[in-house]
Amino acid sequence: MPDAKRKKLVSVLIPAYNEEENVTRAYETVRKVFDSLPNYDFEIVFTDNHSTDRTFALLKEIAAKDGRVRVIRFARNYGYQRSVLVAYKSARGDCAVQVDCDLQDPPDLIPELLDRWRQGHQVVYGIRRSLPDGLVTALARKAFYRLMRSMSEDDLPIDAGEFRLVDRVILDQLRGVDDTSPYVRGLISSMGFSQIGIEYDRQARVAGTSKFPLRALIGLAVDGVLNHSLIPLRIASLTSLVVATVTFFVIFIYLMGRLLFGQEWPAGFATTTVLLLMSIMLNAMFLGIIGEYLGRIYMQSKRRPVPIVEATLNGEAGTAPAAGCISGAA
Numbered sequence: 381m382p383d384a385k386r387k388k389l390v391s392v393l394i395p396a397y398n399e400e401e402n403v404t405r406a407y408e409t410v411r412k413v414f415d416s417l418p419n420y421d422f423e424i425v426f427t428d429n430h431s432t433d434r435t436f437a438l439l440k441e442i443a444a445k446d447g448r449v450r451v452i453r454f455a456r457n458y459g460y461q462r463s464v465l466v467a468y469k470s471a472r473g474d475c476a477v478q479v480d481c482d483l484q485d486p487p488d489l490i491p492e493l494l495d496r497w498r499q500g501h502q503v504v505y506g507i508r509r510s511l512p513d514g515l516v517t518a519l520a521r522k523a524f525y526r527l528m529r530s531m532s533e534d535d536l537p538i539d540a541g542e543f544r545l546v547d548r549v550i551l552d553q554l555r556g557v558d559d560t561s562p563y564v565r566g567l568i569s570s571m572g573f574s575q576i577g578i579e580y581d582r583q584a585r586v587a588g589t590s591k592f593p594l595r596a597l598i599g600l601a602v603d604g605v606l607n608h609s610l611i612p613l614r615i616a617s618l619t620s621l622v623v624a625t626v627t628f629f630v631i632f633i634y635l636m637g638r639l640l641f642g643q644e645w646p647a648g649f650a651t652t653t654v655l656l657l658m659s660i661m662l663n664a665m666f667l668g669i670i671g672e673y674l675g676r677i678y679m680q681s682k683r684r685p686v687p688i689v690e691a692t693l694n695g696e697a698g699t700a701p702a703a704g705c706i707s708g709a710a
Contacts, residue, residue: 391473397429399481428453443693451693458687485543493545502573506543509579
C-alpha cells in the first residue's frame with residue numbers, strides 16, 4: 381500500500397512495575413482513545429520491569445485477546461529509565477507516545493499530540509501546568525527542572541516529564557543509543573529537530589502506589605545532572621584552584637612574617653586542624669563527584685547486555701520494521 385494511503389501507526393509505550401491495579405485500566409483507556417481516531421492504527425508496548433505481583437499475568441491475558449498489545453518482561457528490575465529506552469527501541473510506529481501506567485498523564489491528550497505531530501513537529505512534550513504532589517515535592521521538582529536547564533548545554537524544557545510524542549526519526553536515533561545509565565527525556569531533548577510543548581494538569585494517582593519515592597527521585601536528578609552537564613567537574617576544578625590560591629597566599633604571608641619581620645607565631649594547633657579537616661572534606665567531596673563520572677565510564681566500558689529480556693508477547697524486543705512496511709497489528 382502506498383505510504384500516503386496507509387494509516388499511520390502509533391506506538392503507545394507504557395512502562396509498568398507492580399501495577400496490577402492499573403494495567404487493565406491503562407489498556408482500556410488507550411484503546412478507547414484510538415476508537416475515536418479511525419485514521420490511525422496503534423500498538424501498545426508494555427515493558428514489565430519484573431513485577432512481583434499479578435501485573436505480568438494480567439498483561440498475558442490482555443495480549444492473548446488483543447494482538448496489538450506487545451509485552452516485554454525483563455529478567456529483573458533494571459530501573460525506569462532503561463525500561464523506557466527499551467520500549468522506544470522496540471516501537472514499530474511512525475511515532476511513539478509514552479504514557480505512565482498510572483495515567484497521571486492523561487491519554488485523552490494523545491489526539492492533541494498527534495495534531496502537533498501532523499503540523500511537522502518531531503517531538504511534542506507535555507508541560508506540567510500543575511502537579512498533584514505536596515507543596516515541598518512540587519517545589520523541588522520545579523527547582524530541579526530549572527537547575528537542569530541552567531546547568532546543561534542542551535535545551536531541556538522546563539516542567540516537562542515523560543509524557544511525550546516522538547517521531548520515527550527520533551526512534552531511529554534512539555535505537556543506536558548504548559547507555560547503561562540513560563536519562564531519556566534529556567537524551568531526546570538534546571537531539572534537536574522541531575520540539576514543542578503543550579500544557580496540561582497532571583492528575584492524581586487513582587490506584588496503586590507511586591514507584592518513585594524520594595530516593596528514586598534523587599537518583600533520577602543525579603542521572604540528569606551527570607548525563608547532561610560537566611559543571612560539577614568544573615566546579616570541582618575551580619574550587620580546587622581557589623583553595624590552592626588561598627593556601628599559597630597564606631603560606632607566603634606566614635613565611636614573609638617569619639623570615640623578614642621575625643614574627644613569632646603561636647603554636648597553630650587549631651588552625652592546622654581546621655585546614656587539615658577542610659582539605660579532607662574538599663578531597664572527599666570532589667573525589668566523589670569524579671567517582672560518579674568514572675563509575676559511569678566503567679559501567680559503559682563493560683558492555684553488558686542490559687536489560688536482559690525474560691519473555692516477550694506478540695513480538696520481539698528491540699525490533700522495528702523498515703519505514704513504509706508497518707502494519708496495524710503487532
